[in-house]
Amino acid sequence: MSQSRPDYDLVIAGGGMIGASLAVALSPLGLRIAVVEAVARGAVEQPSFDERSTALSRSTQRSFEAMGLWSKVKAASTPIRQVHVSDKGRFGFAHIDAEEQNVEALGYVCINRVLGDVLASALDAADNVTLYCPARITAASSSATLSTVSLTHADGSEEQLTTGLLVAADGARSSIREMLGVAVSVSDYRQKAIIGNLLTELPNQGVAYERFTETGPIAMLPVNNGRTAFVWIAETAAADRLLALDDTDFQDALLSAFGTRLGAFSRIGKRAAYPLFLTRAARLTAQRAVLVGNAAHGLHPVAAQGFNLGMRDVAALCDCIADALGPGGDGDLGAPAVLARYAAWRKSDQARLVGLTDGLVRLFGSEQAGVRTLRNVGMLAFDVVPGVRRRFAEYAMGLKGRLPRLSRGIALR
Numbered sequence: 238m239s240q241s242r243p244d245y246d247l248v249i250a251g252g253g254m255i256g257a258s259l260a261v262a263l264s265p266l267g268l269r270i271a272v273v274e275a276v277a278r279g280a281v282e283q284p285s286f287d288e289r290s291t292a293l294s295r296s297t298q299r300s301f302e303a304m305g306l307w308s309k310v311k312a313a314s315t316p317i318r319q320v321h322v323s324d325k326g327r328f329g330f331a332h333i334d335a336e337e338q339n340v341e342a343l344g345y346v347c348i349n350r351v352l353g354d355v356l357a358s359a360l361d362a363a364d365n366v367t368l369y370c371p372a373r374i375t376a377a378s379s380s381a382t383l384s385t386v387s388l389t390h391a392d393g394s395e396e397q398l399t400t401g402l403l404v405a406a407d408g409a410r411s412s413i414r415e416m417l418g419v420a421v422s423v424s425d426y427r428q429k430a431i432i433g434n435l436l437t438e439l440p441n442q443g444v445a446y447e448r449f450t451e452t453g454p455i456a457m458l459p460v461n462n463g464r465t466a467f468v469w470i471a472e473t474a475a476a477d478r479l480l481a482l483d484d485t486d487f488q489d490a491l492l493s494a495f496g497t498r499l500g501a502f503s504r505i506g507k508r509a510a511y512p513l514f515l516t517r518a519a520r521l522t523a524q525r526a527v528l529v530g531n532a533a534h535g536l537h538p539v540a541a542q543g544f545n546l547g548m549r550d551v552a553a554l555c556d557c558i559a560d561a562l563g564p565g566g567d568g569d570l571g572a573p574a575v576l577a578r579y580a581a582w583r584k585s586d587q588a589r590l591v592g593l594t595d596g597l598v599r600l601f602g603s604e605q606a607g608v609r610t611l612r613n614v615g616m617l618a619f620d621v622v623p624g625v626r627r628r629f630a631e632y633a634m635g636l637k638g639r640l641p642r643l644s645r646g647i648a649l650r
């Protein structure tokens with residue numbers, strides 16, 4: 238490290254779901270951390286803590302446990318007791334049961350905005366974390382010993398910060414990734430996810446449904462106060478037609494696509510839409526910098542895994558940093574060996590999840606007869622063969638592979 242001490246040990250670019258979680262997770266290590274977030278908390282345009290609902294996997298639950306946040310997150314979440322996957326108009330469905338997996342719940346559904354409130358109060362309580370918000374990082378550069386970022390505050394004033402390690406947590410369209418010279422591959426699914434919530438005539442009883450229809454997959458997730466959150470994925474033109482419908486017509490269209498498992502729908506809330514892409518950074522590190530969360534990989538939401546995968550990036554990075562500060566390390570968080578360890582650790586989990594979600598999109602998006610047969614047989618095999626189901630459940634819960642401390646529920650300190 239250089240003789241001059243940087244302003245911060247760590248600067249996190251982006252204080253969304255992943256950046257804020259990383260800062261909270263690292264705060265017990267006593268590092269001097271800055272989080273730079275472009276959009277004010279509570280602003281309608283906040284892109285991370287919005288009205289979407291996120292299904293939290295078991296490994297994410299364990300990370301929040303290790304961070305001391307789980308009781309608050311759990312109180313604001315709804316447990317998933319069963320996952321039910323079906324293909325409209327076809328034979329075969331799959332289900333995964335919490336009891337069968339010997340767990341209290343397969344996951345929990347939390348509204349992003351509510352998760353944001355929990356993370357925000359934890360950030361406020363951490364006196365070694367400085368939040369620059371609203372402030373946007375507009376430039377980043379690095380030398381062998383330091384990263385430097387320029388940020389622009391809401392009033393137009395500018396400031397420079399130096400750090401030993403810059404973390405890009407600024408989402409799928411990461412500008413930091415570009416500033417670091419990391420290439421990205423983007424494939425446009427030409428689909429949109431329409432989200433919202435509604436009341437169902439029958440109680441959802443903790444079942445998360447995923448139904449593959451001719452328009453695209455529909456997920457119905459149990460959320461607090463008896464409402465059900467929906468995610469309806471459709472080709473862009475079809476999604477735009479659905480978005481143009483009034484509430485009653487949209488509700489009817491959703492009911493006719495999803496079916497009557499939950500009875501009639503009523504009191505639909507505000508809808509929002511997200512264009513869907515697969516984005517993959519060519520590298521997870523640059524000089525004195527790492528990429529985490531959607532900045533590293535933006536997934537299709539079909540398997541509800543993007544945030545959970547990002548939380549495993551957070552957990553692995555926390556382990557690498559804690560070890561660099563420990564007895565065997567030299568305290569240099571941004572040293573090439575630390576970054577290489579993080580990149581090597583995350584490579585296979587990320588590749589597997591990208592393959593799984595991209596494969597699902599293609600498998601269920603195809604109407605070719607051969608593929609249709611394959612997916613029906615696949616879903617049957619999936620439901621009938623316990624070993625297959627268990628392995629899938631382990632992936633969905635995020636419990637596959639070598640797990641870092643946080644993903645095992647172990648506090649960093």
Ligand SMILES: Cc1cc2nc3c(=O)[nH]c(=O)nc-3n(C[C@H](O)[C@H](O)[C@H](O)COP(=O)(O)OP(=O)(O)OC[C@H]3O[C@@H](n4cnc5c(N)ncnc54)[C@H](O)[C@@H]3O)c2cc1C
Nearest residue numbers: 251253254255275285292374408530531541542543544545
């Ligand atoms: C419809 C839908 C449903 C989903 N459901 C699930 C689910 O059930 N389970 C799951 O695991 N995942 C789910 N996901 C994925 C999940 O939402 C994302 O993986 C997660 O939001 C990624 O968080 P992030 O912090 O990496 O990025 P983001 O949420 O994009 O946050 C990035 C943050 O960086 C800030 N920022 C950007 N540029 C700058 C800059 N230059 N300077 C400072 N700040 C900046 C932004 O304002 C933002 O707050 C879903 C996604 C969609 C679209």
